[in-house]
Amino acid sequence: MPIIEINHVSKEYRLGTLTSLKDSARNIARRLRRQPLTKRKPFEALHDIAFTIDQGEVVGIIGNNGAGKSTLLKLLANVTTPTSGTIAVRGKVAPLIEVGAGLVPDLTGRENVFLNATILGISKADIARKFDEIVGFSELEDFIDTPIKRYSSGMKIRLAFAIATSVDAEILIIDEVLAVGDLAFQRKCFERMENLIKGRGSTVLIVSHNIRQIERMCSRVILLDQGKVAADGRPLEIADLFYRRSNEKIESDHKKAQQGKVHKYSSGEIELASVELLNEQNQSIDSIPSGGALRVRVKFNVNKTLQRPEIVVGTHTTDFFYLSASSTALIEDRPDLDVGSHEVEYIVPSFPLVAGTYCVRFAIFDQYQRKIFTGETLKIFTVLPNSLEIRDAPMRRLYLPTQWRLDGVPHSSPMPASAEMAAS
Amino acid sequence: MFKIARNLYEYRELVAELTRKDITVRYKQAYLGIAWAILRPLSLMLIFTLVKSFVGIDSGTIPYPILTFAALMPWVFFQDATTEGIGSVVKNAPLVRKIYFPREIFPLTAVTTKLVELGISSLILAALMLWYQMAPTVHFLWIPLIILYTLLVSMTISLMGAAVNVSYRDVGAALPIVISLLMYASPVIYPLQLVRDKLVTQQAAGEWSDLLYTIYTLNPLAGIIDSFQNVVLRGLPPDFSSMLPGMVLTAILLPLSYRFFKLEEAYFADVI
Numbered sequence: 001m002p003i004i005e006i007n008h009v010s011k012e013y014r015l016g017t018l019t020s021l022k023d024s025a026r027n028i029a030r031r032l033r034r035q036p037l038t039k040r041k042p043f044e045a046l047h048d049i050a051f052t053i054d055q056g057e058v059v060g061i062i063g064n065n066g067a068g069k070s071t072l073l074k075l076l077a078n079v080t081t082p083t084s085g086t087i088a089v090r091g092k093v094a095p096l097i098e099v100g101a102g103l104v105p106d107l108t109g110r111e112n113v114f115l116n117a118t119i120l121g122i123s124k125a126d127i128a129r130k131f132d133e134i135v136g137f138s139e140l141e142d143f144i145d146t147p148i149k150r151y152s153s154g155m156k157i158r159l160a161f162a163i164a165t166s167v168d169a170e171i172l173i174i175d176e177v178l179a180v181g182d183l184a185f186q187r188k189c190f191e192r193m194e195n196l197i198k199g200r201g202s203t204v205l206i207v208s209h210n211i212r213q214i215e216r217m218c219s220r221v222i223l224l225d226q227g228k229v230a231a232d233g234r235p236l237e238i239a240d241l242f243y244r245r246s247n248e249k250i251e252s253d254h255k256k257a258q259q260g261k262v263h264k265y266s267s268g269e270i271e272l273a274s275v276e277l278l279n280e281q282n283q284s285i286d287s288i289p290s291g292g293a294l295r296v297r298v299k300f301n302v303n304k305t306l307q308r309p310e311i312v313v314g315t316h317t318t319d320f321f322y323l324s325a326s327s328t329a330l331i332e333d334r335p336d337l338d339v340g341s342h343e344v345e346y347i348v349p350s351f352p353l354v355a356g357t358y359c360v361r362f363a364i365f366d367q368y369q370r371k372i373f374t375g376e377t378l379k380i381f382t383v384l385p386n387s388l389e390i391r392d393a394p395m396r397r398l399y400l401p402t403q404w405r406l407d408g409v410p411h412s413s414p415m416p417a418s419a420e421m422a423a424s
Numbered sequence: 425m426f427k428i429a430r431n432l433y434e435y436r437e438l439v440a441e442l443t444r445k446d447i448t449v450r451y452k453q454a455y456l457g458i459a460w461a462i463l464r465p466l467s468l469m470l471i472f473t474l475v476k477s478f479v480g481i482d483s484g485t486i487p488y489p490i491l492t493f494a495a496l497m498p499w500v501f502f503q504d505a506t507t508e509g510i511g512s513v514v515k516n517a518p519l520v521r522k523i524y525f526p527r528e529i530f531p532l533t534a535v536t537t538k539l540v541e542l543g544i545s546s547l548i549l550a551a552l553m554l555w556y557q558m559a560p561t562v563h564f565l566w567i568p569l570i571i572l573y574t575l576l577v578s579m580t581i582s583l584m585g586a587a588v589n590v591s592y593r594d595v596g597a598a599l600p601i602v603i604s605l606l607m608y609a610s611p612v613i614y615p616l617q618l619v620r621d622k623l624v625t626q627q628a629a630g631e632w633s634d635l636l637y638t639i640y641t642l643n644p645l646a647g648i649i650d651s652f653q654n655v656v657l658r659g660l661p662p663d664f665s666s667m668l669p670g671m672v673l674t675a676i677l678l679p680l681s682y683r684f685f686k687l688e689e690a691y692f693a694d695v696i
Contacts, residue, residue: 102522107448118442121438
């Protein structure tokens with residue numbers, strides 16, 4: 001029998017301020033006269049969620065801000081009730097929702113240990129037994145009889161974490177509390193969390209934005225998106241999916257932010273008509289695979305004949321870090337541009353940048369380097385991650401095919417299918 | 425009923441810890457510490473005694489200062505407990521938002537912590553009794569029951585008030601004023617005997633007199649204060665005729681108030 005059963009649960013909050021006394025009175029009057037009531041718009045934090053969790057599972061819950069993670073934990077901790085649907089929790093729940101919710105500034109560390117532990121549902125005998133260990137873990141032996149209002153914030157958090165993680169419960173609910181304090185203490189926290197999870201066989205629910213940590217600790221991950229279960233399964237797969245979705249969101253946000261922010265200068269001698277990205281079939285596209293070919297076509301009208309102008313096409317990031325620029329300056333026999341419409345194509349056989357959002361810039365100078373036209377963010381495009389890349393180190397800008405020699409044996413890192421296609 | 429009791433038993437350690445916290449926090453960093461607890465009933469007693477010397481209130485055979493102090497003890501307990509009880513849920517908002525335990529624990533601990541002050545002012549009462557050479561009688565055994573009843577009356581208002589206060593903070597501001605006004609409708613400054621003489625014996629309001637007296641005693645504090653004075657000072661058992669209307673009212677309202685609180689409880693975390 002599953003230890004947690006969530007059955008078609010929805011949770012609505014009403015938006016806006018609380019009903020004023022005037023509105024309440026008016027609504028009562030309306031109800032008496034059987035007239036429709038004025039209602040505030042509801043906000044559905046969770047929509048028809050359904051899943052079960054078995055004894056001993058360690059489940060990570062991930063999702064963007066506002067996906068409904070914390071609402072879900074609150075429902076499980078019985079802090080609030082669902083608008084519809086049912087939740088069955090079989091066992092004692094220890095919520096570590098935000099460390100230190102119950103610390104009282106005026107009490108000493110010792111008094112707070114007892115108070116906070118009792119609030120978390122630890123019996124007095126257990127606290128007394130674990131007291132030294134809690135104090136030892138938090139490294140506060142010398143300060144335990146000082147009121148905690150005189151503690152530094154790090155000391156407070158250490159104490160709270162130590163108390164919270166000494167709970168024995170069938171179900172642990174952890175919300176974003178994992179790493180606190182300085183680096184050394186953070187490591188201690190991780191170890192303690194992992195021991196807590198692996199050692200006891202208790203069922204654990206973790207909400208975190210630290211996906212790597214979730215991947216490492218959990219046996220199952222649930223991805224929430226706008227109040228719905230978007231995916232539920234093995235940590236690696238779900239984490240990959242989440243990364244992908246996050247990137248997409250970042251990109252679309254960037255695009256929105258960049259609109260109307262085009263930096264352009266023109267002397268009037270030319271007019272830009274269009275900037276496009278093309279695939280091999282000459283179709284206009286918005287994204288290329290990582291390591292794939294980049295083909296930019298720029299169309300413009302020339303109002304006055306230009307003698308051997310220099311054409312520059314390049315790319316930059318959304319925050320105007322210039323990545324590449326190629327110029328026709330080195331082409332000795334570059335043509336003059338007559339009055340009329342022209343078309344320039346710029347092709348990079350394998351664009352070596354990692355997944356992300358990039359922009360095209362374009363410039364024309366006359367033969368004496370006088371600026372005729374420059375424009376940035378003329379076209380925004382996306383480099384899509386490939387499946388291999390997600391598993392790889394993220395600390396980089398360039399995507400380069402690599403060869404390795406491990407103990408003298410040559411290995412080459414696998415080329416993603418798309419890149420191979422582009423390379424061939 | 426059974427469930428309530430089981431809940432309270434299950435969370436007894438929490439109630440004890442929270443009570444201890446409330447008390448410690450209240451008197452930490454105050455040099456006079458718990459002495460503040462007795463200052464209010466004591467100063468009120470002195471003021472009333474002063475006023476009495478101008479107005480002239482018949483206190484019967486009992487000296488007025490001790491009579492009014494014995495009235496102030498349950499009164500101040502009730503007033504403080506209820507005021508604290510109404511604000512208790514809002515005051516603990518961080519806990520309400522994070523951790524579940526039965527929410528009635530908040531008003532309950534708020535109300536019970538006030539027993540400490542009551543205990544301390546009973547020392548003053550003992551000193552006054554010594555001064556006026558009054559000996560305790562067997563009727564002292566009624567005291568715990570009277571206090572328990574006062575606690576239930578306070579809980580009746582606290583549960584309802586605390587729940588409404590979560591949505592409408594007006595309650596937290598208004599109820600203390602209402603309660604302090606209630607003091608004048610309770611036999612604190614004057615003994616209940618005066619009211620009884622006027623209405624029951626002299627029938628001062630004509631045919632309405634008995635009804636008016638019943639309405640007056642619907643205020644549970646009327647019966648509580650009179651009975652407290654009876655068992656402590658007069659050496660008499662509580663006067664149940666003056667307690668009955670208030671008891672009936674409490675017996676009806678307390679379950680309703682509790683039900684209301686439990687219904688609202690589910691939304692505390694959402695609106696607090």
